[in-house]
Amino acid sequence: MLELLNKRRSTRKFKADPVADKDLQDILEAAMNAPSAVNEQAWQFIILSGSMLDEFLAINTNTPEGAPVGILVCQDLRAEKAKGYSVQDCSAATQNILLAVHAKGLGGVWTTVFPQNADKIKSLLKIPEMVEPFSFVPIGYPVEKPAKVKSRYDAKKVRRNTW
Amino acid sequence: MLELLNKRRSTRKFKADPVADKDLQDILEAAMNAPSAVNEQAWQFIILSGSMLDEFLAINTNTPEGAPVGILVCQDLRAEKAKGYSVQDCSAATQNILLAVHAKGLGGVWTTVFPQNADKIKSLLKIPEMVEPFSFVPIGYPVEKPAKVKSRYDAKKVRRNTW
Numbered sequence: 489m490l491e492l493l494n495k496r497r498s499t500r501k502f503k504a505d506p507v508a509d510k511d512l513q514d515i516l517e518a519a520m521n522a523p524s525a526v527n528e529q530a531w532q533f534i535i536l537s538g539s540m541l542d543e544f545l546a547i548n549t550n551t552p553e554g555a556p557v558g559i560l561v562c563q564d565l566r567a568e569k570a571k572g573y574s575v576q577d578c579s580a581a582t583q584n585i586l587l588a589v590h591a592k593g594l595g596g597v598w599t600t601v602f603p604q605n606a607d608k609i610k611s612l613l614k615i616p617e618m619v620e621p622f623s624f625v626p627i628g629y630p631v632e633k634p635a636k637v638k639s640r641y642d643a644k645k646v647r648r649n650t651w
Numbered sequence: 652m653l654e655l656l657n658k659r660r661s662t663r664k665f666k667a668d669p670v671a672d673k674d675l676q677d678i679l680e681a682a683m684n685a686p687s688a689v690n691e692q693a694w695q696f697i698i699l700s701g702s703m704l705d706e707f708l709a710i711n712t713n714t715p716e717g718a719p720v721g722i723l724v725c726q727d728l729r730a731e732k733a734k735g736y737s738v739q740d741c742s743a744a745t746q747n748i749l750l751a752v753h754a755k756g757l758g759g760v761w762t763t764v765f766p767q768n769a770d771k772i773k774s775l776l777k778i779p780e781m782v783e784p785f786s787f788v789p790i791g792y793p794v795e796k797p798a799k800v801k802s803r804y805d806a807k808k809v810r811r812n813t814w
Contacts (some may be wrong), residue, residue, distance in 0.1 A: 521659070538810040541812075
């Protein structure tokens with residue numbers, strides 16, 4: 489099972505083939521089984537496809553195009569029990585999304601929502617106050633299998649008991 | 652493999668049995684294979700055990716005691732290519748640590764390092780400037796197998812194309 493954690497890499501080129509609804513639901517279930525600060529689960533999710541996805545991508549230009557669907561992860565500031573910790577909740581959820589995507593033979597990539605794009609995206613998707621778009625993962629079948637993955641393990645970044 | 656993502660839960664009561672070095676290395680490899688903002692990998696790791704672990708726990712009192720070892724994840728601000736994004740890098744790495752711990756039949760829990768404890772911890776462990784302690788995961792064999800895990804999937808948190 490460590491292979492899942494070690495072999496996952498970003499996908500940026502997608503086939504147009506659709507992603508099954510059951511797969512999306514499984515991916516979202518994994519997202520919501522991530523840990524969160526004092527179990528606050530300060531996250532919300534919006535599945536984007538079709539013309540709404542196109543409009544989103546026209547704003548969030550750092551996200552690669554071509555995937556048939558994607559998941560926008562939002563911080564729910566209303567649910568925060570510890571101020572600022574929804575960033576960590578949503579990061580753990582996004583990582584679970586990427587891992588579940590990989591487990592299903594799909595591909596995806598963690599793209600950020602830059603603060604300067606947040607207001608336009610909130611307006612487009614009618615996201616209420618106190619909810620902030622955080623990350624977006626486009627999801628689809630990868631055009632090509634990734635080349636052999638090289639581990640990023642770096643022994644120089646590990647110390648014992650003292651720096 | 653989705654089971655790994657869905658069944659992982661926090662462990663807060665540990666047996667004293669030691670954790671093999673090979674297991675710790677595998678866990679750290681999974682940590683470093685997490686994604687990071689523009690692949691900056693702005694993380695560093697310190698394995699704590701013995702008296703240094705005891706001293707750390709005396710400062711970071713929100714971490715449960717009893718585990719024989721643990722991993723302190725630190726933000727490496729020197730490696731940040733996008734300001735502030737080491738929080739997301741270190742969150743993804745911490746989540747991979749928890750999943751690898753679970754995959755090995757070990758237990759752990761994501762505990763935070765509160766800002767008010769950071770200076771004392773940096774002094775104890777001789778952590779340099781521009782590196783900040785972020786999270787600590789105590790690791791050990793769980794005293795008891797967790798009860799049947801209930802999924803946190805919540806359909807009310809999923810929307811399609813608009814809020």
